[in-house]
Amino acid sequence: MLKRIYKAELENKIKILYVKNKELPIISFAIGFDTGSYLDPKGKEGLFYLTSNLIDKGNSLHSSYKIRDFFDGIGAKFNIVTSKNLLIVKLLCRVEYFSKIADFLEHILYYPSFDEREIEKEKRTVISEILQEEEEPDYLVSKKFYEVLYKDTPLSHPIDGYIHTIKEIEKKDIENFYKEKILGRKIFIAGSGYLDFDEFLNKFEKLFRNYKILSNFYPEFRKERTDRRILVIKKKVNQVFVRVGHFSLKRKDKNFHYLILSNYILGGGAFASRLFKKIRNELGFVYSIYSKFNTIEPFVGSYSYLFQTSEENFEKAFKKIIHEIKKFKVKGATMKELKDAKGFYKGSILREFETYSQITNLLISSLQYGLRYSYVFETLKKILSTKIEDLNTFIKNFYDYENLSGVILVPDRYDFSFLKEILPQHSFEVL
């Protein structure tokens, strides 16, 4: 489906990428805003999330209900997706409604009303969601992982904030944040669908011709090594839930393809990964275990290990995992592992561009990372030409079992003192 890519740049430097495909009469497009929860002011954590959630809760012409009624009425899928470093407005619709939708978006994006009543309702919802997240161990552990790893940085707090900070947020905070830290940020547009590019471009030229970028500010912080801090959460459960890790690479890093390959071999490659084979298949200690990297451009990303196991197996499982990471670091990957991983990425690229939405996502990512739209193919090329010696040099330098930070959620009365022997240089905090 990935055929010719059309490119354009508006006078105000907004970049647009588009792929035309007439297979089905539908179109997908996305508008990315270079913003995120890292711009939340201290004491008002959750402001970005709350503001984003309120964008489609009413504007100068339409109520919250009318907005939903409009999209549902024409069978369109409309979403506002938020993360620590991005806001994306996503649309999937039948092509005959594209023009109508683009016009409708003008009111949503430029004239949100941020009505007091809607704000209070949204705050109530967000507070309830925060409480609900505490009940799901998997989710809680992941949420707290970022707090521990990125402690004292703008990436530390959860995107939805804290109950006490949500309560502090006022209408004027939301209005200002929207004006300066969402609408005033760099944006990029991507799409894929049945429509001709000219028509696509015309609509967005009209919609964004007066758009002004007010700020490109990114907070600065240096984090290269973890604080070696483990947060232990006690809860009424009968398993131990773990997410520990360290810092990783930025997407633009020249070694990023080594990270992709090595992660696949160690823990990211599902059935093919070492951790899956050893800890799940051979020992039966876990149902799921994997490692993953997260990029949070333009900041340093994270690398982590996630698993859950019964309390009686935790000590053995944890020791075995550390042993496997250590072995990986010291001995590296084998030729066969590298060959298998290359095979996976060579074939899997064909699955990446099957749907209109997948293509739009790829294009948005390339604009977000500041990479060429062909970055996926360039990365693949690097993956396929990787030599084992180079990969193992990377593994030796990157993987780190001595400086892990993160979260371990344990049953109420669980004695975790053995952890202090395995991680003697770490500090432990119990919640």
Added chain:
Amino acid sequence: MKLKFKVKKFIIDNGLKVILIPFDRKITSFYLVYKVGSKYEYDGKRGISHFLEHMMFKGTKRLKPEEFSRIIQRMGGIDNAFTTEDFTFYYVTVPKDEIYKVVKLEADRMEYVTFKEFESEKKVIIEERKESVENSPYGKFWENFSLLSYTVHPYRYPVIGFESDILNITKNDLRNWYNKFYTPSNAFIVISGGMEEKVLLKFIEKIFSKIEKKDKIEKREFYEPEQNFERKMILKLNSSLKILGISFHSVPFSHPDFIKLSLFSALLGGFESSRLYRALVLEKSLCNEVSTFCEEKIDKGLFIFYTILNKDTEFDEVIEIFWREVDSIFQNYIEEMELQKVKNMISSEFLYKMQSTSGRGRIVSLFELNGIFDKIFTYLDEIENIKIEEIVETAKKYIKRERSNYLMLC
């Protein structure tokens, strides 16, 4: 909207059905569906179908444990499986030229599974149950919701089984289950995406026809008595999470009333502009998640209303609003425009699913499994022609106070 795509169905001599959906793609999805799920199980061995699904990845006479998945991954493909109450579903997506290898691999594990690493896999399943049910309020909710909603029908039991049952299952039990249900005539294949149709079909015939035809499995009927009184259950977990579910016995996916109930469900709580979403989320912010849906089951599934309440919202208030909205549709009907909106949503969803090999494959599998393969192309027309009165009169037959089951988790 007319739904058009190429789809062809064949039956091999040993009874295996093969459905091909060729279209222009560089990848191909392969689905193998065995018509066995947890509803066929017996007390003391509940969870055996799901256990067997795990063991299908544990090697054959030719393959080592997990080698199946590793071969698929080496091609750049993905594979997995899931078990439901009605069936067990295996799926693989690979670059299109590799589909022949997948055919061989699937034929191999239809015949030669060896049940290696049985004990360690049992531990894995216990861990899966702990993670997804015992330590998850959502898992606890759904397990108890089925137990409450059915009194006799095996849909009441969890697909994963109870811990005591999982521990009780032997290698021999699994072998017998496999020999009985994993046969060509109790399965069908759906392949969707890039392919040379004729060559692929010939190849499938060659490979799968080697598998012996087995006796037809005796059809079992399952029964749930008519419910004529309300049932309520409170699950007290001392949780800050509050979930409410209301269920009603509905109809099988293949029943003519199913589409009408689905439309009613969409109107009531299926979308963000639906009646319940508007009342509970948009207007009063009483809940943060609302959905209604009809389970797509072979026997009578459930019509379900599911919601997560916001802090300080009372269950009674939500229940009252649920019935107020139901009664309002029953008494005042709805405007044509509102119905058209729901029809547009459903037909667009169909269109969106058609984008991918997996989407097309799954739609076709669902229709085939429920014995209504021929309806695929008329389904959207049927939806388009349904009148408001039909929807409301159908819903009135099933959505009744005396037939309701309430589960409140708090």
